[in-house]
Amino acid sequence: MLDMQHISKVYRTELVETHALRDLNLTVAEGEFVAVTGPSGSGKTTFLNIAGLLESADGGHYRLDGVDVGSLGDDARARIRNQKIGFIFQGFNLIPDLDVFDNVDVPLRYRGFAARERRARIERALELVGLAARQRHLPSQLSGGQQQRVAIARAIAGEPRFLLADEPTGNLDSLMARQIMDLLGEINRSGTTIVLVTHDPELARRAHRNIHVMDGEVTDLKPFAPRPAGAPVAVA
């Protein structure tokens, strides 16, 4: 599903060069739920941005779903983000001027779906996250946990193969965080590959596999362990 070889990323400002990633190697199989941990500034977000085609690597090879994405143009990358990848952000990133329904609609419109199909997908996604009754609420009228559930609905409404989440529970209390993790687990069980960045080892333990990043490199590849609940896992 995801195959990164010798990925590097350097940020240059006038004063300093930051090697955010150096020689990062990682493969993620279809259906996996991977948690990425690491200290602040270790390059987790940079890794996730490159994985989600929000940024390009400076060196190395990245194949996503068999496609060498390093050579693609801007529009082609946008299409892959739109169709294959779902994003969940720490700050939810809902559009404040649009209601819940329209927020979930955003990527579907870029996808070019017809109105009827969009409506069906939006209703299904909101149903799944338990917010079917809040379609016409504005983000400011929802709690943090509810907002993140809307963001999750937005990420999965297009049925992406691959879900990326950067500290999705970082702004939530532990109860809400657990609800979000339950939701992600459920989504993973339905076949979606998930890569989750988190500070919280408690949450990381709920994934199939933990990856520790330090100074832009994967330091500690824990073996692929069966999930405790014994639920079925799809591995490609």
Add this chain to the structure above:
Amino acid sequence: MDIRPILSALLRNRTGAVLVGVQVAITLAVIANAFFVIAKRLELVHRPSGNDSANLIFVQSEGYGPEYQHVATMRADLALLRALPGVVAAAPSSSVPESDGGSSSGYLTSPDPKAPVTNANVMEVDPAFLDAYGLKLVAGRKFRPEEYVAEPANNDLPPLVMISESMAKRLYGDAPAVGRPVYDNGGKQGTIIGVVSDMLGSWPRNVRPGPYDIVYHATGGLGRSWRYVVRARLGERDRLIPEIEKRLNEIGNGRAVTWVRPHDFWLLRTFRPDRRMIVFLTTLVVMMTSVTALGIVGLATFHVNARRKQIGTRRALGARRADIVHYFLIENGLLSLAGIVTGALLAWAASGWLASAFQTPPLPAGYVGLAALALLVLGQLAVLWPARRAGAIEPAVATRTL
């Protein structure tokens, strides 16, 4: 495309949008009316003279001494002018066309003094005037030399007149005017012997008499002051002007040449207010549209900066650069359209008020349409720059900005 969510987002951020919309509306109302006035003034300035204006010279002579003999001096002057190399033709002419100065008189088609009166510009000329002005005989015949009365006893209607085509139409419509009578308001009768191609008379802006309504009398004047029209060969006009002044002054006889001027002198003077109005209104249009364009750039730039994270998020969710640019073009298009509709109503109201207060003609819809189109195009061009900056926002902004 995606108009509804753009509109609902716009309606949730009304303040700036309303200000710019009002600006567009006021600009539309002003420039639609300005376009109309400019078009009318341009038409006035560029209306065909009908004569050989570029080659015409006008001369004024003033008798002052006791020895001055009007008829003899005129005869000598005309002989001299006609013999000058570079002169095509010359004739006496009581007034200068398009100079805003001249005389007019009322004409009737019936001796009944209660019959409708048609006003016309009266020009006293001699039989050479068609060549001197560069006019064409349209119907009938020209004055014969023996029909010219150098010293008429009074200002009454002479027995034979020539009239312009426009005047013929006013008096007799489409029926032939040659051979038909005209009367003055004292019941005195004259006969129309010829119809002359139209030229602008003394008052190019007037409604009564109409600008092309002229009656030509083959008479000399009663006073000591007189004018000639001289038609120069192409390229000879400016050389002839000082020459004419010098040669006529040599004839002397108790008179002075008060001026010798090209026809342009009066055209410039008569149409100066119109030209000034055109320049003023054009400047106003440019300034107002520039300020509106700046307002649009300012609002769009503000929106782009305030929505950086949102734009990055949209890019992360799959928007192409073009989708982001389109978003701002559509947003501005909606805003402009709302302003334009308001402005069109405003323009109509303003024009209606002007029409009733100053008897100006009502604003034709075409000018509102033209102004609307101009503003829409200008607005989209203005928003293009901030919109492209929005399109350049990186998708990584979604994860890097809090």
